[in-house]
Amino acid sequence: xxxxxxxxxxxxxxxxxxxxxxxxxxxxxxxxxxxxxxxxxxxxxxxxxxxxxxxxxxxxxxxxxxxxxxxxxxxxxxxxxxxxxxxxxxxxxxxxxxxxxxxxxxxxxxxxxxxxxxxxxxxxxxxxxxxxxxxxxxxxxxxxxxxxxxxxxxxxxxxxxxxxxxxxxxxxxxxxxxxxxxxxxxxxxxxxxxxxxxxxxxxxxxxxxxxxxxxxxxxxxxxxxxxxxxxxxxxxxxxxxxxxxxxxxxxxxxxxxxxxxxxxxxxxxxxxxxxxxxxxxxxxxxxxxxxxxxxxxxxxxxxxxxxxxxxxxxxxxxxxxxxxxxxxxxxxxxxxxxxxxxxxxxxxxxxxxxxxxxxxxxxxxxxxxxxxxxxxxxxxxxxxxxxxxxxxxxxxxxxxxxxxxxxxxxxxxxxxxxxxxxxxxxxxxxxxxxxxxxxxxxxxx
Amino acid sequence: xxxxxxxxxxxxxxxxxxxxxxxxxxxxxxxxxxxxxxxxxxxxxxxxxxxxxxxxxxxxxxxxxxxxxxxxxxxxxxxxxxxxxxxxxxxxxxxxxxxxxxxxxxxxxxxxxxxxxxxxxxxxxxxxxxxxxxxxxxxxxxxxxxxxxxxxxxxxxxxxxxxxxxxxxxxxxxxxxxxxxxxxxxxxxxxxxxxxxxxxxxxxxxxxxxxxxxxxxxxxxxxxxxxxxxxxxxxxxxxxxxxxxxxxxxxxxxxxxxxxxxxxxxxxxxxxxxxxxxxxxxxxxxxxxxxxxxxxxxxxxxxxxxxxxxxxxxxxxxxxxxxxxxxxxxxxxxxxxxxxxxxxxxxxxxxxxxxxxxxxxxxxxxxxxxxxxxxxxxxxxxxxxxxxxxxxxxxxxxxxxxxxxxxxxxxxxxxxxxxxxxxxxxxxxxxxxxxxxxxxxxxxx
Numbered sequence: 001x002x003x004x005x006x007x008x009x010x011x012x013x014x015x016x017x018x019x020x021x022x023x024x025x026x027x028x029x030x031x032x033x034x035x036x037x038x039x040x041x042x043x044x045x046x047x048x049x050x051x052x053x054x055x056x057x058x059x060x061x062x063x064x065x066x067x068x069x070x071x072x073x074x075x076x077x078x079x080x081x082x083x084x085x086x087x088x089x090x091x092x093x094x095x096x097x098x099x100x101x102x103x104x105x106x107x108x109x110x111x112x113x114x115x116x117x118x119x120x121x122x123x124x125x126x127x128x129x130x131x132x133x134x135x136x137x138x139x140x141x142x143x144x145x146x147x148x149x150x151x152x153x154x155x156x157x158x159x160x161x162x163x164x165x166x167x168x169x170x171x172x173x174x175x176x177x178x179x180x181x182x183x184x185x186x187x188x189x190x191x192x193x194x195x196x197x198x199x200x201x202x203x204x205x206x207x208x209x210x211x212x213x214x215x216x217x218x219x220x221x222x223x224x225x226x227x228x229x230x231x232x233x234x235x236x237x238x239x240x241x242x243x244x245x246x247x248x249x250x251x252x253x254x255x256x257x258x259x260x261x262x263x264x265x266x267x268x269x270x271x272x273x274x275x276x277x278x279x280x281x282x283x284x285x286x287x288x289x290x291x292x293x294x295x296x297x298x299x300x301x302x303x304x305x306x307x308x309x310x311x312x313x314x315x316x317x318x319x320x321x322x323x324x325x326x327x328x329x330x331x332x333x334x335x336x337x338x339x340x341x342x343x344x345x346x347x348x349x350x351x352x353x354x355x356x357x358x359x360x361x362x363x364x365x366x367x368x369x370x371x372x373x374x375x376x377x378x379x380x381x382x383x384x385x386x387x388x389x390x391x392x393x394x395x396x397x398x399x400x401x402x403x404x405x406x407x408x409x410x411x412x413x414x415x416x417x418x419x420x421x422x423x424x425x426x427x428x429x430x431x432x433x434x435x436x437x438x439x440x441x442x443x444x445x
Numbered sequence: 446x447x448x449x450x451x452x453x454x455x456x457x458x459x460x461x462x463x464x465x466x467x468x469x470x471x472x473x474x475x476x477x478x479x480x481x482x483x484x485x486x487x488x489x490x491x492x493x494x495x496x497x498x499x500x501x502x503x504x505x506x507x508x509x510x511x512x513x514x515x516x517x518x519x520x521x522x523x524x525x526x527x528x529x530x531x532x533x534x535x536x537x538x539x540x541x542x543x544x545x546x547x548x549x550x551x552x553x554x555x556x557x558x559x560x561x562x563x564x565x566x567x568x569x570x571x572x573x574x575x576x577x578x579x580x581x582x583x584x585x586x587x588x589x590x591x592x593x594x595x596x597x598x599x600x601x602x603x604x605x606x607x608x609x610x611x612x613x614x615x616x617x618x619x620x621x622x623x624x625x626x627x628x629x630x631x632x633x634x635x636x637x638x639x640x641x642x643x644x645x646x647x648x649x650x651x652x653x654x655x656x657x658x659x660x661x662x663x664x665x666x667x668x669x670x671x672x673x674x675x676x677x678x679x680x681x682x683x684x685x686x687x688x689x690x691x692x693x694x695x696x697x698x699x700x701x702x703x704x705x706x707x708x709x710x711x712x713x714x715x716x717x718x719x720x721x722x723x724x725x726x727x728x729x730x731x732x733x734x735x736x737x738x739x740x741x742x743x744x745x746x747x748x749x750x751x752x753x754x755x756x757x758x759x760x761x762x763x764x765x766x767x768x769x770x771x772x773x774x775x776x777x778x779x780x781x782x783x784x785x786x787x788x789x790x791x792x793x794x795x796x797x798x799x800x801x802x803x804x805x806x807x808x809x810x811x812x813x814x815x816x817x818x819x820x821x822x823x824x825x826x827x828x829x830x831x832x833x834x835x836x837x838x839x840x841x842x843x844x845x846x847x848x849x850x851x852x853x854x855x856x857x858x859x860x861x862x863x864x865x866x867x868x869x870x871x872x873x874x875x876x877x878x879x880x881x882x883x884x885x886x887x888x889x890x
Contacts, residue, residue: 140619143586146587172842172846173586174585175840266710275791276791279733282730282731340846346721347719347721388724396588396619401785
C-alpha cells in the first residue's frame with residue numbers, strides 16, 4: 001500500500017486527522033491495533049440502552065466535538081442532574097444542593113479559598129508552552145499532594161479534592177506535577193468546569209453512545225481504515241516512511257502517530273527517535289480508571305429527590321452519576337473507581353468489586369441499589385491498546401524538561417492524540433484538535 | 446527449545462540468574478536482544494587501553510560483585526584520586542582537598558547540615574518495603590527538588606547537590622520522589638558513599654573493563670546464552686511459558702525477565718499482566734547519561750597536583766574523573782553529561798558536545814585538555830535496549846502505590862534487574878542480588 005499519509009490509531013485523533021487529509025485531497029490509510037475504532041470511547045448495548053464504557057460527555061466550549069457530532073447526526077441530551085447530591089464522607093451520608101457539598105462553615109470557607117487560589121494560579125498558565133509560564137519550574141518541582149498539604153488543613157476538604165482529582169485524572173494528587181495539574185485545568189477552562197455537570201464537562205451525553213462519532217467518521221473513510229492491524233515498527237528513509245505490523249506494510253510520505261505517548265513508545269523506530277522524545281514516552285503513564293455501570297428497573301433515587309450524583313472519600317467509587325438513557329428506557333447509575341482505589345480494587349475479583357460498589361450505592365441512594373438488573377464494568381488499565389484512562393499523566397519535571405518533544409515532529413513522523421492538545425487536553429475535544437493539527441503539519445510538509 | 450527456566454536479558458542480573466539455575470542442576474537459556482552480553486556494562490578498546498562506556502566502578506560492601514570478580518579472575522585497581530579536586534562554580538575554578546569543596550564557611554555549614562539531615566532521614570528507610578517506612582507517604586508526595594528548596598538556601602550548595610544527583614541518577618532533583626532518593630541512598634549505604642572514591646562506590650575499577658564480568662559468566666554458560674534474540678512476546682498457560690522473539694521460541698516452566706521495568710513493559714504478555722504491574726512499567730523512566738572519554742598523551746593534571754576529579758554546576762559535564770588505565774599506559778579523563786544537561790546536549794551535534802566538553806576540561810585542568818589523542822562518547826538514552834542510564838527512576842507516588850509490583854511474580858514470570866534489588870539498588874551489585882533472588886524463586890516454584 002502506498003499513500004500520502006499513514007495514520008497510526010483510529011481513535012478520535014487519528015480519524016479526525018484522516019478526515020482532514022482526505023478533505024485536502026491527499027490519500028491516507030489509518031491502521032488500528034484493535035478490532036474496532038474509537039480508542040478510549042467504547043459504547044455497548046446493555047439492558048434496554050447503549051452505555052459508554054469509555055468517554056461519554058460533551059460540554060460547553062468543546063466546539064470541534066459539537067460541530068462534528070452535529071455534522072455526523074449524533075444527537076446529545078442533557079445529563080440528568082435534578083435533585084440533591086450525595087456526599088459520602090467516611091461512610092456518613094449527607095445530601096446537598098448546588099455545587100458545594102454540605103460541609104461545616106470553616107470547611108466550606110477553606111474549600112472556597114483553595115478553589116479560587118487554584119483557579120487564579122491556573123489562569124496564568126501559557127497553554128501553548130506551559131513550561132514557559134511564570135513560576136513554571138516551581139510548580140513543576142511540586143506535586144499537587146504537596147500543594148494540598150500546604151494549602152488545605154481540613155481532612156474532609158483534602159479528601160474531596162482527592163475525589164475530584166481521581167475522577168478527572170485517574171490518579172492521586174501525589175502522581176501529578178502541580179504544573180501539569182494547573183495546565184490541565186486551564187486547558188479545560190478551570191476546575192469547576194471540569195467537575196461540574198451544568199455548564200461543565202459532564203453537561204451532555206450522546207444518544208447511542210460516544211463511540212458513534214468514531215464509527216461514523218470511520219464509515220465515511222471506508223476502506224482507508226484498517227482494524228486488527230497493530231503497528232510494530234516505523235522506518236524512515238530519505239524518500240518516505242514505512243509502517244509495518246502483523247502481516248501488513250504501508251508506505252507513505254508522512255506518518256501521524258495518534259496514540260498516547262505511553263503506547264507510541266512501544267513501537268520500534270528506525271532510525272531511533274531522538275533521546276528527549278523516547279524519554280518523554282517513558283514519562284507519561286496512563287491514569288487508572290474502572291467504570292462500573294449498574295442497571296436498574298427504575299431510577300429509584302430520583303423518586304427520593306436525589307440526582308444520582310455523589311462524591312465519596314472512601315472507595316471503591318469516588319464519584320457517581322445518574323447514567324439513565326436519554327429516553328428513560330433504562331435506568332442506570334455509573335460509579336467511577338479511579339486513581340488509588342482503582343489500583344487497590346483492580347486486583348480483587350469482579351464479584352468482590354461488584355458487591356462493594358453495590359453496597360456503596362445502597363448507602364448513598366437506598367437499598368434498591370443492591371438489586372441491579374445488570375452490572376458491567378470496564379478496567380481500562382487492562383486494555384493493552386490503551387493501558388489506562390483517561391489520559392497520560394505528567395509527573396514532576398516532565399513539562400519543564402520534555403514539553404517540546406510532545407508535538408515536535410521527528411523527521412517524517414508527526415504526533416497526535418489528546419495528550420498533545422492545548423485546549424481540552426485529555427478530552428475528546430483535544431483529540432480532534434490534535435488530529436487536525438497533525439494533518440496540517442503533514443500536508444504542509 | 447525446552448528448558449526449566451528461560452531468562453530474558455543477558456546483563457549481570459540475567460547471567461547471575463542463569464548461573465544460579467545451572468548450579469542448582471536445572472536447565473536454562475538466556476535470550477538477549479543485543480549482539481553482546483553485559484547490559485549496562487560495555488567495555489571498548491580505545492587508544493592504549495580498554496575503557497568502560499557503561500558501569501565501571503566497584504566499592505566496599507558490594508560483596509557479591511567482589512566475590513564474583515575474584516572467582517572469574519577479573520582484577521580490580523584503585524581509582525586514582527591523589528591530589529586536589531577542582532570545583533567549577535559558574536566557570537570560576539577553585540581547588541580543594543578532601544571531601545568537601547572550597548566553599549565559604551556559611552555555605553560549608555549549610556552543606557554539612559543538609560548532608561547529615563539527609564543521612565539521618567535515609568537511615569530510617571526500610572529496604573525491603575520502603576513504602577512502609579515511617580513518613581513514607583509524606584516523602585513520596587514530595588520531590589527532592591522541593592526538599593532542596595526548603596532545606597538549602599545557598600545557590601552554590603543547591604547546585605552542588607544537583608551535580609551529585611545528576612551523576613548518581615542521571616536525573617534532576619525535580620524528577621525524583623524524596624522517598625525514592627532516600628531509599629536509594631540507604632540501599633547503597635548513604636550519600637557520601639555513593640559519591641566518593643575513597644571508601645565509596647567509585648573506589649576501584651576493573652582491569653580490562655567491567656563488561657568482562659558478564660563476558661566470562663556468559664562464556665561459562667556456553668550456548669545457553671543466545672544474543673541478537675530480542676523477545677517480543679511471553680505467553681503463559683497452565684503447564685508453562687513460551688517466550689517468542691524474532692525467529693525463535695523457547696518453552697520453559699518458568700521465566701525470569703531481567704531487564705529494566707521500562708523495557709519489560711514493551712514486551713507483549715498473554716494473558717496481560719495485572720494492571721499494577723503494567724502501570725509500574727509505565728512509571729519508571731530511565732535516567733539520562735552521556736559518558737564522554739577523552740584520551741591524552743599523559744595525565745597532565747597529575748603533574749599539576751590535581752586528582753582529575755572535578756564537579757561543576759554548569760554544563761555540559763557535572764562531574765569529571767581521572768580515567769587513566771591501571772598500568773598508566775593510556776591517560777584519560779572521564780566526563781559525565783547527566784540529567785538535565787544530558788537532555789539539552791543530546792540533541793546537539795557530537796562536534797558541539799566535544800568542543801564544549803574539552804573547553805570545560807581545559808578550564809578545570811589546563812589547556813592540554815584541548816588536545817586529546819582521541820575522544821569517545823556514549824549516550825545511553827539512544828540505546829534502544831536500555832533507553833537511558835544508570836537506572837529506572839521513581840517519580841513521586843510510585844513507591845507508595847506500586848512497590849509490591851516490582852518483585853511480585855506474575856504467574857510463571859519472575860522479575861530481576863537492579864531496579865528490583867534492595868541492597869545497592871541501581872548498581873551492578875544490585876543486579877547480581879536480583880538475579881540470584883529470581884533464580885531462587887523460579888527454582889522453588
